[in-house]
Every structure is written in structure tokens, then in C-alpha cells.
Amino acid sequence: SQWGEENLQALSIQEGEDVTMNCSYKTYTTVVHWYRQDSGRGPALIILIRSNEREKRSGRLRATLDTSSQSSSLSITAAQCEDTAVYFCATKPSSFSKLVFGQGTSLSVVP
Amino acid sequence: EAAVTQSPRNKVAVTGGKVTLSCNQTNNHNNMYWYRQDTGHGLRLIHYSYGAGSTEKGDIPDGYKASRPSQENFSLILELATPSQTSVYFCASGDAWTANSDYTFGSGTRLLVI
Known part of the structure; x- marks a missing residue:
């Protein structure tokens, strides 16, 4: 619940580069959702990875989940x-x- | 198309006034949520509901009330608005009975309390 109080992390990359964003969580999870929020809009689900999956792909998106370290990542290939x-x-x-x-x-x- | 619609889109209120933010969903979801998002920050849960007639306190409920008169509608009420409540408010709906269901968010209400 305290996560929302923290500042957003900021990343700036050039078009065509790959980027990875990380997420660490504090308790067991059954699933990790990744949402995208465009300016002036509400968040929308872009990819979901279940606790029994280590990797999930959708187009240029790749999500990973490591339940032992309680962390997930979202990678975007050749960012636009x-x-x-x-x-x-x-x-x-x-x-x-x-x-x-x-x-x-x-x-x-x-x- | 199933959706979450918030109104108004923008609101200016005076300090001490009453503000009601409305949310309507056509997803037939049991659960609905109100979040606030301050500039440069993430989402903070204010109130949520498991169904018509139900409201529950989230992480930051102080200064806010909620009302869920029907499956489709969920309102957030600021009885005595304060400048610290200036923020963007998002409503969301979610299916209670599907373990991997996501939330559908509205486009937000931008509230300025002067």
C-alpha cells in the first residue's frame, strides 16, 4: 500500500533501444500484472504472468517472474x-x- | 464495448464544499475501486466495493466517503473538500471471481480544490 506514495522512477531511452523495468514485491503473489498508463488516461493491462510461469511474451513485450526473489521485470524490445x-x-x-x-x-x- | 466511465472529467471546487465524483461500469464486475494519483506518483486506494450496498476503506480513506447504490455505479464523495485533495481520481472495476482478472480503469477525473 505504501508503494503509491513513492515517486515514479524515470527512464529515458532512444528509439530502437531495448529497455527493462523492474518490480520487487513484498508478499507472495498469484500473478503479476503489468499496466501501461498513457498521458491523460487510466492504466490498462498489457501483460499478465502467473506464479507458475517464468516468462511471458506478447509482441515486443516480455515479462519475467522470479518468485524466489519476489521480483518481476518488463522488457520492451526495439522501443518506439x-x-x-x-x-x-x-x-x-x-x-x-x-x-x-x-x-x-x-x-x-x-x- | 464494456467500459468504465467517470464524470465529470474535470472539476474545480471550493474549499469546504461538497464534491461527488461518479463512476459507471458496463463490465458487470462485482468489485469497484477508487484511486487517487498525484503528479509523479503511483496509485493510492481510497475506497472499494464488493457489490451493491457495500463499501470498504482502502489505504487512504480519510476525508472521503463512498457509495455503491447499484452494480453499475460507484461514487466518491468529498463532504468538505480541501486543497490537499487536489488530484486525479481513477475509478476501476474488476471481476471478483476470476483469479487472474485485471482491472478496467476509467479515464480519470481531474479535481482542483481552491
């Missing part, structure tokens, strides 16, 4: 300017509990 957004991870301690959102990363992709 339109990937500029804020990215949040969210965890779920049990199947029917609320999502717990991480602090978020503000990604800026410049030409």
Missing part, C-alpha cells in the same frame, strides 16, 4: 516513441484479493 508511458506492476497476494500496485516507471522514448 509510442511506447512512451508510465508502466506499473501489480501483484495479488491471493486469488481473490485486491491488486497491489507498484510505484511505477515513467518511460520516455525519444527519436
Whole structure:
């Protein structure tokens, strides 16, 4: 619950570069959601990885999950300017509990 | 298309006034949530609901009330608005009975308390 009080991390990369964003969580999770928030919009789910999966791919996105270190990562291959957004991870301690959102990363992709 | 709609999109309120933010969902989700997001920060949970007639306190409920009169509608009420409540407010809905279900968010209400 305290994650939302922290400042967003900021990353700036050039178009065409690969980027990885990390997320560490504090309790067991059944699933990790990664959300993307465009400027002036609400967050939207872009990829989800379950606790029994180590890697999940969707287009240029790749999510990993390491339950032993309680961490997840989101990688974007060959980033484009339109990937500029804020990215949040969210965890779920049990199947029917609320999502717990991480602090978020503000990604800026410049030409 | 299933959606979460928030109104108003923008609101200016005076200190001490009452503000009501509205949220409507057509996803037929049981759960609904209110978050606030301050510039440069993440999402903080204010109130949530498991269904019509239910409201629960989130992580930062002080100064806010919530109302869930129906499955579709969930309101956030600021009885006595203060400048510290200036923020962007997001409503979301989620399916209680699907372990991997995601949240669907509205586009937000930008509130300025002067």
C-alpha cells in the first residue's frame, strides 16, 4: 500500500533501444500484472504472468517472474516513441484479493 | 464495448464544499475501486466495493466517503473538500471471481480544490 506514495522512477531511452523495468514485491503473489498508463488516461493491462510461469511474451513485450526473489521485470524490445508511458506492476497476494500496485516507471522514448 | 466511465472529467471546487465524483461500469464486475494519483506518483486506494450496498476503506480513506447504490455505479464523495485533495481520481472495476482478472480503469477525473 505504501508503494503509491513513492515517486515514479524515470527512464529515458532512444528509439530502437531495448529497455527493462523492474518490480520487487513484498508478499507472495498469484500473478503479476503489468499496466501501461498513457498521458491523460487510466492504466490498462498489457501483460499478465502467473506464479507458475517464468516468462511471458506478447509482441515486443516480455515479462519475467522470479518468485524466489519476489521480483518481476518488463522488457520492451526495439522501443518506439509510442511506447512512451508510465508502466506499473501489480501483484495479488491471493486469488481473490485486491491488486497491489507498484510505484511505477515513467518511460520516455525519444527519436 | 464494456467500459468504465467517470464524470465529470474535470472539476474545480471550493474549499469546504461538497464534491461527488461518479463512476459507471458496463463490465458487470462485482468489485469497484477508487484511486487517487498525484503528479509523479503511483496509485493510492481510497475506497472499494464488493457489490451493491457495500463499501470498504482502502489505504487512504480519510476525508472521503463512498457509495455503491447499484452494480453499475460507484461514487466518491468529498463532504468538505480541501486543497490537499487536489488530484486525479481513477475509478476501476474488476471481476471478483476470476483469479487472474485485471482491472478496467476509467479515464480519470481531474479535481482542483481552491
